[in-house]
Amino acid sequence: MAARLRMQISSLRQLFICLIALLIMPFESTRADDSATSSPIAIVVHKDTAVENLSLADLRSIFLADQQFWQNRKRIILLVRAPQSDERDFVLNKIYEMSEMQFRKYWIAKMFRAEVPRGPKIVFSTDMTLELVIAIPGSISFIRAHDVTDDVKLVRVDGKLPSEAGYPLQ
Amino acid sequence: MPEYNKQGPGGLAVVAKSRYYSGASYPFGVLTATQEAMKLSALTQIVVLLCTCMGLASTSFAQSSESTNLTDLSAPEFRLMGFGDISYISQDGSDKDGFVIGQAVMHLSASLGESLSVFGEFSATGKDSEYSFEVERLLVKYDFSDTYKLSAGRYHTPIGYWNSAFHHGTWLQTTISRPEMLKFGSKLVPIHFVGVLLEGSVPISDFGLTYKAGLGNGRHANIARSGDAGDINGDKAWMVQLNSRPRNMFGLDFGLGFYSDEVSPELSPDVKEYTVSAYAAWTKESPEIIFEYLHSKHELTTDSSVSGDVDAWYAQFAYRLKGKYEQWKPYARLEYQDIDDADPLLGAEGLNYEAGILGVRWDFNPYAALKAEYRNEEFGSSGRENNFRLQISFVLAKL
Numbered sequence: 001m002a003a004r005l006r007m008q009i010s011s012l013r014q015l016f017i018c019l020i021a022l023l024i025m026p027f028e029s030t031r032a033d034d035s036a037t038s039s040p041i042a043i044v045v046h047k048d049t050a051v052e053n054l055s056l057a058d059l060r061s062i063f064l065a066d067q068q069f070w071q072n073r074k075r076i077i078l079l080v081r082a083p084q085s086d087e088r089d090f091v092l093n094k095i096y097e098m099s100e101m102q103f104r105k106y107w108i109a110k111m112f113r114a115e116v117p118r119g120p121k122i123v124f125s126t127d128m129t130l131e132l133v134i135a136i137p138g139s140i141s142f143i144r145a146h147d148v149t150d151d152v153k154l155v156r157v158d159g160k161l162p163s164e165a166g167y168p169l170q
Numbered sequence: 171m172p173e174y175n176k177q178g179p180g181g182l183a184v185v186a187k188s189r190y191y192s193g194a195s196y197p198f199g200v201l202t203a204t205q206e207a208m209k210l211s212a213l214t215q216i217v218v219l220l221c222t223c224m225g226l227a228s229t230s231f232a233q234s235s236e237s238t239n240l241t242d243l244s245a246p247e248f249r250l251m252g253f254g255d256i257s258y259i260s261q262d263g264s265d266k267d268g269f270v271i272g273q274a275v276m277h278l279s280a281s282l283g284e285s286l287s288v289f290g291e292f293s294a295t296g297k298d299s300e301y302s303f304e305v306e307r308l309l310v311k312y313d314f315s316d317t318y319k320l321s322a323g324r325y326h327t328p329i330g331y332w333n334s335a336f337h338h339g340t341w342l343q344t345t346i347s348r349p350e351m352l353k354f355g356s357k358l359v360p361i362h363f364v365g366v367l368l369e370g371s372v373p374i375s376d377f378g379l380t381y382k383a384g385l386g387n388g389r390h391a392n393i394a395r396s397g398d399a400g401d402i403n404g405d406k407a408w409m410v411q412l413n414s415r416p417r418n419m420f421g422l423d424f425g426l427g428f429y430s431d432e433v434s435p436e437l438s439p440d441v442k443e444y445t446v447s448a449y450a451a452w453t454k455e456s457p458e459i460i461f462e463y464l465h466s467k468h469e470l471t472t473d474s475s476v477s478g479d480v481d482a483w484y485a486q487f488a489y490r491l492k493g494k495y496e497q498w499k500p501y502a503r504l505e506y507q508d509i510d511d512a513d514p515l516l517g518a519e520g521l522n523y524e525a526g527i528l529g530v531r532w533d534f535n536p537y538a539a540l541k542a543e544y545r546n547e548e549f550g551s552s553g554r555e556n557n558f559r560l561q562i563s564f565v566l567a568k569l
Binding site: 060097105107111113114118 | 313420421
């Protein structure tokens with residue numbers, strides 16, 4: 001009898017935790033989004049990539065896969081955030097100058113024309129972006145400037161860092 | 171260093187110690203919790219299950235969008251895409267109005283390491299009493315750098331814009347059908363080409379120059395086809411194309427091309443063929459402008475005084491509406507082609523053509539579009555005719 005009572009209490013406790021978690025989740029993500037959207041977008045590459053600065057035109061060329069190799073002939077691996085992220089929306093608007101629909105069509109056409117062997121690799125969080133940029137030589141991606149760590153290389157855009165006035169990806 | 175491996179039904183899985191899935195929606199830990207929850211009361215199990223479903227739903231794309239090891243680029247990676255369309259065609263004075271199954275197209279791309287890739291495009295086209303299957307493209311390509319990419323196989327001939335830009339993907343093109351001069355089975359342009367192709371970018375300033383240079387079999391004795399099983403006359407076709415996408419005018423694409431071949435038609439004498447093509451396209455969709463012009467000269471190999479010219483062009487204008495009407499894209503196209511009666515290759519084919527086309531495209535789904543089109547056209551000198559077409563086209567792809 002006592003064991004059964006203990007099990008019911010345990011079950012109720014689990015249920016309570018789940019409900020609290022469900023209630024908290026949206027607030028947590030909203031709070032995180034608020035702080036994230038105020039930070040500029042930083043372009044990060046694998047540490048060994050021999051690039052310090054890219055013009056916005058260079059960046060567009062890389063993100064459009066018109067340029068697929070770095071100077072040292074290492075293939076560029078583009079990592080792009082999955083839909084529904086502020087970072088992706090920003091990059092589509094600022095670098096691609098495309099809507100979500102146009103972006104999807106662009107890459108389908110690019111692959112269909114055999115111009116690229118593979119599409120961009122899709123990443124689902126800032127942590128995933130960082131870990132893959134660290135792990136994949138030749139990779140390039142974008143994250144909020146305040147999320148940049150020492151494990152990746154921050155690239156100047158048009159000669160400017162995200163913290164500097166006139167940075168194009170503000 | 172994180173670990174990656176293949177796990178689970180969706181393909182990609184990440185070893186649980188990874189921090190990829192931030193927040194409560196990370197699914198793999200929840201799965202373990204679900205197993206624990208099996209011991210709990212029925213009500214608790216339902217709630218936990220709901221939590222799990224929410225987590226899985228938010229990351230289902232993650233599991234299905236990539237099916238390979240993420241960091242090992244030498245591992246083969248395959249991708250399948252499909253295109254298809256179904257049309258309804260109503261034509262002046264025709265008693266054959268009805269539905270038409272368009273081409274069903276499968277596209278396969280495989281990355282066999284960092285620089286080697288294989289592309290295949292296969293189609294099934296409905297005929298009167300059967301389907302015809304075709305290997306539209308099959309090529310193996312090695313990328314040395316951005317400047318040098320060498321491939322061999324069967325291509326869509328890099329003449330002009332449309333033939334390379336849209337291939338068999340009806341969904342990709344704004345309109346229901348291709349311009350008449352570039353339609354599948356066209357005799358005006360060698361649509362396909364079997365051989366080798368060198369292509370790449372020319373790193374000069376901000377012109378965004380790219381080039382293509384090819385050598386191949388040229389046309390078959392049936393001049394609408396390429397010499398898939400070998401060159402029929404030993405005289406190779408060759409082509410060059412220069413394109414520019416200026417970096418400071420994002421969206422602009424223009425180019426010039428030249429194609430040369432000796433054609434050996436089944437029932438007539440050999441003919442030298444020279445084709446010059448030019449195009450300009452503004453590829454942003456608001457507006458979208460495509461203009462393409464083609465001039466061919468055909469002359470008998472035995473008597474160059476017997477010759478004829480072909481002129482063909484089309485101009486297409488479309489505009490994707492903005493804001494809440496973004497799914498809508500009205501369009502118009504004018505087409506014209508004129509072939510000299512004395513042309514030794516095409517003069518007797520009756521290929522003169524004029525058309526005016528008006529239509530609208532509705533992208534009601536990210537992967538499908540409905541198009542409605544009115545066409546007023548004249549083939550040869552048979553008088554103008556009107557027809558109306560309705561088409562649903564789709565792509566099977568994941569991005």
